[in-house]
Amino acid sequence: MIKLADEFFEAKSDPTQISIDARTMDTLKKIHPSTLGELTNKDGPIAWVLVIPTTGKLMKDFISKKINEHQLLRSTLPGLKYDALYLCSALVLPEERGKEYAKRLLIKSIKTIKRKHPIKSLFYWGFSAEGKRLASAVAKEFALPLYARRD
Numbered sequence: 001m002i003k004l005a006d007e008f009f010e011a012k013s014d015p016t017q018i019s020i021d022a023r024t025m026d027t028l029k030k031i032h033p034s035t036l037g038e039l040t041n042k043d044g045p046i047a048w049v050l051v052i053p054t055t056g057k058l059m060k061d062f063i064s065k066k067i068n069e070h071q072l073l074r075s076t077l078p079g080l081k082y083d084a085l086y087l088c089s090a091l092v093l094p095e096e097r098g099k100e101y102a103k104r105l106l107i108k109s110i111k112t113i114k115r116k117h118p119i120k121s122l123f124y125w126g127f128s129a130e131g132k133r134l135a136s137a138v139a140k141e142f143a144l145p146l147y148a149r150r151d
Contacts, residue, residue, distance in 0.1 A: 018050075031078050032112075034112040036048070038105070039104075047092040052073060053082035054075075054076040055082060059121065082113070082117040083118050086123055087138065090105070110138070121147060122147070123149070135148075
């Protein structure tokens with residue numbers, strides 16, 4: 001799944017994006033254990049999602065391009081009260097698409113995070129039409145406003 005993410009988002013070649021490695025995964029777990037969600041079958045992972053709870057101020061800075069994705073993660077300190085949630089990425093193996101796996105994983109992560117944090121808004125940086133539809137569907141599920149970073 002990490003290879004698929006690197007191919008799709010090209011994060012390894014763009015230092016402004018989050019690249020998933022052991023250090024990043026450790027940082028994410030410190031922010032909240034439900035930042036990463038995965039669905040597997042007997043052959044391995046088939047769907048994977050990444051969300052980052054953060055503050056409304058950092059969300060606004062990211063949406064307005066004052067900070068990049070890497071800076072968003074580095075500025076989100078563990079232990080804060082988060083009120084915004086970045087729908088960072090969702091990947092599903094091509095042969096498993098159309099089964100709402102990503103939506104279900106996102107909903108599960110958000111519900112868990114909302115137990116301790118007053119999430120008031122969602123935001124995303126759309127790379128595909130499918131990603132935009134997914135973000136909209138999840139925002140509708142929670143009746144939360146959805147903000148997008150535009151390029």
